[in-house]
Amino acid sequence: MFTRIDHIGIACRDLDAAVEFYRRTYGFEVAHEEVNEEQGVREAMLRVSGTDDGGASYLQLLEPVRDDSPVAKFLERNGEGVHHVAFGTDDVRAASESVAGRGVRVLDAEPRPGSMGSRIAFLHPKDCGGVxxxxVQSAEVRRHE
Amino acid sequence: MFTRIDHIGIACRDLDAAVEFYRRTYGFEVAHEEVNEEQGVREAMLRVSGTDDGGASYLQLLEPVRDDSPVAKFLERNGEGVHHVAFGTDDVRAASESVAGRGVRVLDAEPRPGSMGSRIAFLHPKDCGGVxxxxVQSAEVRRHE
Structure with a gap:
């Protein structure tokens, strides 16, 4: 049901500088940029590799666009660094239900919009060893629903 | 030169409990376990998927085996959670030199032993946006050197 590391979410204060760092240092290129108003972030997806489930793994660089966004609060508490980890699934609703059935709190009862047209649900970090x-169900998979 | 997310390193206080959590919740299975005396950790590698460079992506769960290990100090400061991120390369020495040439401090001048026979080098988090x-150069690649 969980078939790839879809992405690693990294909080940064300056998205353009972070994009340039990852491009220059590792050669990772931007596949997509967007503003997610609901989450209060400007973000870039940098593709790292394809995965054997037909998907891909990305780095997701996140810059807050308002002071009360979760990523702004994360930066205030922790400074820049890894914000979250995302696992890819072909059915985020079934995956959420499965995880909830194992006693993990799902923060999004209803899956909501993520990067690049995906649908996502977050899990409570206290139920996931601090992570x-x-x-993530990618847009490609959604088209086959 | 950097062709996959090789693994996400996650610090935990109880390796067996963490392994059981990831198995039960997501279905990720242990591909390998070892004690790395030099780094003072007991670790498990959980395979998530194959990657299109011929490698794979793992979760690396890390439990300290002594109080003065870097992972023990991390847990003291931060609690459980993501400890590091690892990118796969086919030549860790050339990759280290390339990264150093871009002004990033490489903490291991000489690549050292990592999980499953790999050779690894760590970069200074202050030069990598807090990450x-x-x-990582995997053992499979090393055999072709």
């Missing part, structure tokens, strides 16, 4: 964890 | 970053 803020996201479940 | 403790590891470069």
């Amino acid at each position: 803020l964890t996201e479940l | 403790l970053t590891e470069l």
Whole structure:
């Protein structure tokens, strides 16, 4: 049901500088940029590799666009660094239900819009060994629903 | 030169409990376990998927085996959670030199032993936007050197 590391979410104060760092240092290129108003972030997806489930793994660089966004609060508490980890699934609703059935609190009862047209649900980090964890169903998979 | 997310390193206080959590919740299975005396950790590698460079992506669960290990100090400061991110390369020495040439401090001048016979080098998190970053050349690739 969980078939790839979809992405690693990294909080940064300056998205353009972070994009340039990852491009220059590792050669990772931007596949997509967007503003997610609901989450209060400007973000870039940098593709790292394809995965054997037909998907891909990305780095997701996140810059807050308002002071009360979760990523702004994360930066205030922790400084820049890894914000969350996301696992890819072909059915985020079934995956959420499965995880909830194992006693993990799902923060999004209803899956909501993520990067690049995906649907996502976050899990409570206290139920996941301190790791803020996201479940992702990519847009490609959604088209076959 | 950097062709996959090789693994996400996650610090935990109880390795067996963490392994059981990831198995039960997501279905990720242990591909390998070892004690790395040099780094003072007991670790498990959970395979998530194959990657299109011929490698794979793992979760690396890390439990300290002594109080003065870097992972023990991390847990003291931060609690459980993501400890580092590792990118796969086919030549860790050349990759280290390339990264150093871009002004990033490489903490291991000489690549050292990592999980499953790999060779690794860590980068200074202050030069990597707060992300403790590891470069990994897997044992499979080493055999062709």
